[in-house]
Amino acid sequence: MHVNRQATATARRTPVRLSAGAVYVLLMALAVVFVGPFVWLVLAALKTRDEWAAIPARILPHKAQWGNFVSALTDINFPAYAVNSFFLSTMYAVLVTISSAAVGFGFARLRGRGKRPLFLVLLSTMMLPQILTLLPTYVLFSRLGLVNTYWPWVLWGLAASPYLIFLFRQFFAAIPRELEDAAIIDGCGWGRIFVRVFLPLSRPVLITSFLLSFTWTWGDYISPALLLDVDHTTLSVAITAWYTDPHGNAIPTVQAAGAALYVLPALLIFLFAQRYFIRSVVASGVKG
Incomplete structure (x- = not known):
């Protein structure tokens, strides 16, 4: 038994x-x-509008309508809005990656009173829904005269991201302290240690941070729709609002074509950098 x-x-x-x-x-x-x-x-x-609205729905189109992709590129100023989206996403991704890496380094390697409670407060902000801060953010930027400019994304990038700070903190905490001690013996300050020692070792996390922040901004609709005018807005807003017929009705097939083209850059970037993304996730979970 x-x-x-x-x-x-x-x-x-x-x-x-x-x-x-x-x-x-x-x-x-x-x-x-x-x-x-x-x-x-x-x-x-690739469907016609009638096939789109057919009941029951057709899975495959009777004849591929490649002209919908041509219309998606010509009915609006697609290249200009794509450039706006790319510039805004790249600028924010670079700034937020650098600022988050610096803050994560401070939480991981520097000593100070109240560091742990402050880190817990930082993590708690991740649970705050963005919709709650949307109206106060608009009022603040409006009073500062920053609406219809890209300055809000510059300030957001310089303010760092709680999730990316956590990601960098976990990665930097797993680096052996012997490297840090050797740099201190050689006379390096904390700034040089961060730039010369830790950043070169953190390429997978840097690429992951850039990838995530780029796709966040590339796929964002609410902030550009709220803060930018027609000339400065992004491709996500243009695709949603301006594929219409002469009567003002949306053309869903052309919208779908524009959305498919809109997804491709982020998809290609992710496919190119996915090995760094997986490597950084594994490395960042080594040490708490």
Whole structure:
């Protein structure tokens, strides 16, 4: 009886291991779930308006309407809005990556009273919904005369991001202290240690931070719609608002084509940098 109980307890503690085939099936199912919306978007962009509104819905178009992509590029000033989005996203991504790395370095390696409570306060801001700060933010920037400019994104970038600070803090905390001590013995200050020692070692996290912050800004609709005028706005606002027929009705197939083109830059950047993203996530979870 005692032996049976031990065998049962051992069986309960033994982790369940999936076979390689089951893992591949699971990954393929997840891939279909994540890729499915983009495939549906492309198929929608290749339909006519009647096929779009057909009930029951047609999955495949009767004849691919490649002209919808041409209309998406010509009905609005697509290149200009794409340049606005790219400039704004890149500028914010660079600034927030640098500022978040500096703050994360301070939390990870510097000593000071109240550092831990301050870090907990910082993490608590991650639970604050953005919608709650939307109206106060607009009022503040309006009174400062920063509406219809890119200065709000500059200030947001310089203020760092709580999530990215946490990411950098975890990564920097896992770096051996011997490197830091050797730099101090050589006469380096904290600024040179950060620039010469820690930043070169943190390339995966730097790329991940840039990737995340770029896609956040590239995909943002609310802030550009609220703070920017027609000439300075981004592609997300233009695609949503200005693909209309002469009667002012939205053209959903052209919108779908514009949205598919809009997704491609962020998708290509992620595919190029995904190995750095995975490496930084693994490395940032080594040490708490």
